Amino acid sequence: MNEKGAVVETVVETYGSRNSVGVSETQEVFAKVFSNSKYQADSYGLVYWSHGDGWLPYPLRAGTRWVGQDKGNGDNRMNISEFVEILKSAPHFDFILFDACFMQAVEVAYELRDYTDYCIGSPTEIPGPGASYDAVVPAMFSAENAAVNIAKAYYEPYAAKYDEGKGLSNSNWTAGASVCALRTDKLVDLARITKQVLPGLVDNAQLRSLIFDYDKRRGSDGFQDGHVGYYDMANMMKKITDNGGYLTWRQAFDTAVVYWATTSMNYSAYIGMFSMEGTNGVSCYIPSVSNTVTDKTYRSTEWYTSAGFAALGW
Template identity: 30%
Template sequence: MKKIKILFLFVCLSTFLSACGDDNDTSVPVAVKTVLMYLVGDNNISGQIYNNIESVERGLSEVTSPGTFVIYWDGGSRKGEFPVPTLFKYEVDGKGSVSKREVIKTYSSQNSVSNEVVVNVLKDVKTYCPAERYSLIFGSHATGWLPVDDSKSRSFGDDSGAKINIPDLSKALAQSGIHFDYILFDACLMSQVEVAYELRNAADYLILSPAEVMSAGFPYFKMTKYLLSADNSEQSAINIAKDFIDYYKNEYNYSWGTIAVIKTNEISALADVTCSIMKQYQGNLVKFDNSKIDYFQAHYGYGRSPLDHSTYDFRAFIRELTDGNIPSDFEGQLDRVVVYKDYVDDDKLVDIDSDIYSGIGCYIPDTRYLKWNAFFRTLQWHSAAGWDEVGR
């Protein structure tokens, strides 16, 4: 009888503990892939940015692998639908089934390009939509490496005038604790060596445009199947970039676009090669006076007024610096960094030289832009590429 009582108590205790475990089991299933689209739309292109949500919804049914697509929306043109910044998601099974939009969290009015908010939203995604792998899309205004100021120099974002410098954005990404398969910038002037070097530890690949991006943005209805793919990250990134070019070449009513896919773990080696070239050809830097830089702006500049003189084709700069003899080790390493590049410029916004186009830009210090020069010296690329050693 004593043994029976002990056995009975053991069974009861086991049942009790099991029940407690069930009641407190709040774990969220881990998806294979979660993509976050972070849209900062409280600005003059709010309507166009919002259209990307519908474009994603069109593309989700074409996804062939299961996953979670999350969107953070902070925009001024849809106060009825989204009165406050909102995080919502769609679940896809990879067989054509897509869940209805599900709101994950709403936020009080906030600066969506502050370091704190970016970190908090990314951590919320990690908590509510855990996954084996993550990717990230940023959509807003941008001006690349340039410092935030009161003019149109935004670096990244425009949330009712608020912006974030690229080094601060890089810190926020690091603080989130997430490493991304890729980061796509649906924003202007982001394919620059200065930007890529700052973000080299945040993702395996960067998908960016060296020049302006049309306000229509990327064709998500075509690309979403690649955005959520958990297979070959490099090929998925290249497929995304190819769809971008195909759209602006064949479907959109304005034939303009530039794109590049950057492999981040190769960019440190590119900085080393560049530093060696800078030292070897230091004497040639005197050629880059105002007249030469103006020539570069006209022929290889990616930025238009008031952002002209902020970024030029990187390969064109190295060609000029080396008297037309681009070292083979530079060419080889540039090819390892920029694994895909293309453009369409039937309707020219800037001049693209097909013989030199590298898909990535760079800054050349200019005596007429003292504030830009001062900020350029704070970027990691400045010292990594040897600019500090040549005194510019």
């Protein structure tokens, strides 16, 4: 804390060994924080940093990192459904910032729409060092447009150092970044309009080959075990709708996306630098034709139902 201009470290609470992504453990921490008169505020924000893998629950199949991970005692991870259960007993948040990979997926934001005004994150892998908190923390206290300012404070330090990955290291991250902020109160309208403009049956196998995929977890021999497929939602909607339908949909999408910025290339730990040309900041899933366990689980998301994707034969 700041005491007369000096930064002083104060121990607030000490915890023994525990599962930091457990539901009951997190609920306990939240209860202590939000019921403590010392920490009352007019509004709240939340930063979730860890490994991430979008909307996928755990365990589903081997090879991915899911939503949150604690390997201190085994391998524990937090599902979005568990996160929602925790948020039900927490104050409403002005923003949730995901400092974790692949979290700006429409399936995630839609599940969280009742618990936060904004979801901020990246649709692809984030920089190794994570957020520049010396820039991000002051932005959290913005009197207006905090979510946009936080997203900018995440992106701009990396954009300033961007050099196409030359001399890349965690202490010299020159590989850029991509950050998006979504306004959650506009997602119900986006789902409704998506449902209105969707066509009939779509060849999803062909579609997966045509749409930009933020998930680069693949090798020279094809997809690696960790690959899920986080496809650019706007790319997909433009491909499968007629021009009038897409323009209507795009207006709703642009209303929901209040900030999107990316350097021209980003870095993947799996393939190195890759182009971000034509991307729009929010991912969605496109199922395979094999009806895998991932495909089946996708159909259990609220976004799949509300946005009417059953009409496509998915």
